[in-house]
Amino acid sequence: MSAPEEYMHEAIRLAAEGVARGDGGPFGALVVKDGEIVGRGWNRVVTDQDPTAHAEMVAIREATRRLGVWHLEGCELYTSCEPCPMCLSAAYWAHIGRIYYAASEADAAAIGFDDGAIREELARPSEARHLPRQQLLRQQALKVFAAWVQSPLKRPY
Numbered sequence: 001m002s003a004p005e006e007y008m009h010e011a012i013r014l015a016a017e018g019v020a021r022g023d024g025g026p027f028g029a030l031v032v033k034d035g036e037i038v039g040r041g042w043n044r045v046v047t048d049q050d051p052t053a054h055a056e057m058v059a060i061r062e063a064t065r066r067l068g069v070w071h072l073e074g075c076e077l078y079t080s081c082e083p084c085p086m087c088l089s090a091a092y093w094a095h096i097g098r099i100y101y102a103a104s105e106a107d108a109a110a111i112g113f114d115d116g117a118i119r120e121e122l123a124r125p126s127e128a129r130h131l132p133r134q135q136l137l138r139q140q141a142l143k144v145f146a147a148w149v150q151s152p153l154k155r156p157y
Helices: 003-021 055-067 085-093 105-110 116-123 138-150
Strands: 028-033 036-042 075-081 098-103
Touching (some): 003 028, 003 036, 003 055, 003 075, 028 055, 055 085, 075 105, 085 116
Parallel strands (some): 075 098
Antiparallel strands (some): 028 075
């Protein structure tokens, strides 16, 4: 068995563990760097009462804490299911180098985890999205942006 398959077995095992515990949906993930697992997670949405506690998010959070970084360059994400839009975005923000997944988006939709509407919504122009939005106090926010640009303490990411 190849290393990627071994890591995927672990991601699937984590998904099964989460299901057995009743923590949330049937999803598991891990982050690997240089052949070492540096982050593990399973879906904890129900247990944590946190809609962002998807397996990938939990694994990415653990990996960044453990490595003491906010970028995970050189890392791979193994997940028991194709990442939802939030988790895929987090992988981009974290600079994950590669994603391996087992079940597909369609497989997840078939058991009630259908993020197709979110994917469609994100594909729409901003002004055509269904979630109402309203811009307020832009100039005040831009002053904070300007302060960040000038700050000697800023750490771009």
